[in-house]
Amino acid sequence: EAGVTQFPSHSVIEKGQTVTLRCDPISGHDNLYWYRRVMGKEIKFLLHFVKESKQDESGMPNNRFLAERTGGTYSTLKVQPAELEDSGVYFCASSRTEYSGANVLTFGAGSRLTVL
Amino acid sequence: QQQVKQSPQSLIVQKGGISIINCAYENTAFDYFPWYQQFPGKGPALLIAIRPDVSEKKEGRFTISFNKSAKQFSLHIMDSQPGDSATYFCAALDTNAGKSTFGDGTTLTVKP
Numbered sequence: 001e002a003g004v005t006q007f008p009s010h011s012v013i014e015k016g017q018t019v020t021l022r023c024d025p026i027s028g029h030d031n032l033y034w035y036r037r038v039m040g041k042e043i044k045f046l047l048h049f050v051k052e053s054k055q056d057e058s059g060m061p062n063n064r065f066l067a068e069r070t071g072g073t074y075s076t077l078k079v080q081p082a083e084l085e086d087s088g089v090y091f092c093a094s095s096r097t098e099y100s101g102a103n104v105l106t107f108g109a110g111s112r113l114t115v116l
Numbered sequence: 117q118q119q120v121k122q123s124p125q126s127l128i129v130q131k132g133g134i135s136i137i138n139c140a141y142e143n144t145a146f147d148y149f150p151w152y153q154q155f156p157g158k159g160p161a162l163l164i165a166i167r168p169d170v171s172e173k174k175e176g177r178f179t180i181s182f183n184k185s186a187k188q189f190s191l192h193i194m195d196s197q198p199g200d201s202a203t204y205f206c207a208a209l210d211t212n213a214g215k216s217t218f219g220d221g222t223t224l225t226v227k228p
Contacts, residue, residue: 004159033215040125042118043160043205043218056215091159102148102167102211107159 002026004108006092012114018080021111025074025094031055031103032075033095034067037110038088046090049075050097061086082115089113119143120208122219129226135193137222139206142187146208150216151180151191154203163204164191196226 005024013019025032034046046065047057051072060067064083069075079086089110095103122139129135139149148167152160166173166180166189173180179192193200206219 031214035218037221040221042120042122042220045215045217048215056213059215093159100211102165102209103214104150104162104165105152105160105216107152107161109157109159 004094006108006111010112014116016081021077023075023092029094030097031095033093035091036088084115087115119217120219122206126223129196131228133196135196138190139219140188141208145210147211148209149189150207152205198226198228201226
């Protein structure tokens with residue numbers, strides 16, 4: 001089974017530019033999550049898709065961040081315009097929907113974003 | 117306000133020793149507590165998890181101890197090995213809400 005794939009692995013952009021991160025979840029995983037880790041702090045929740053619908057986007061920092069999930073498959077996270085504080089590692093994770101609710105997350109390797 | 121507090125930030129242990137990482141939570145709605153292990157260049161991977169209806173769960177050298185009344189849980193790594201050197205994250209999940217809340221992570225170094 002292929003894992004969660006994220007692209008790019010590292011992106012360096014200047015303040016004010018736009019960056020789009022992509023995540024390909026494990027096939028058949030309805031749940032897709034975006035998380036961010038900034039400067040050695042906690043892995044912080046951004047949003048949760050169930051298939052193509054946004055289930056919870058309470059963690060999105062502001063309207064400079066836009067996430068989409070086309071046809072319930074891959075997802076993109078766009079930051080426009082990027083600010084210095086957006087630097088960090090963006091993780092995507094996917095899971096099946098478990099009856100127990102204890103959805104086990106499978107993470108991608110992350111996309112490191114550096115905003116100069 | 118951080119909902120899951122993890123300590124220590126870093127830990128150095130000799131090979132064969134016991135590594136202990138502690139976490140505390142506030143939200144009593146949390147009902148599933150996984151630990152993730154992350155190696156450099158990789159994403160976090162599920163290591164072991166526990167539900168609050170048990171006080172301990174053991175898988176090989178890894179044990180979770182859970183204290184529901186204190187709202188604390190910990191990861192114990194027995195006979196620590198250099199290959200255990202990684203960053204460990206505790207997490208807490210409200211299975212009704214569906215999202216996991218993570219601690220800050222602990223960087224473990226096991227010296228040969």
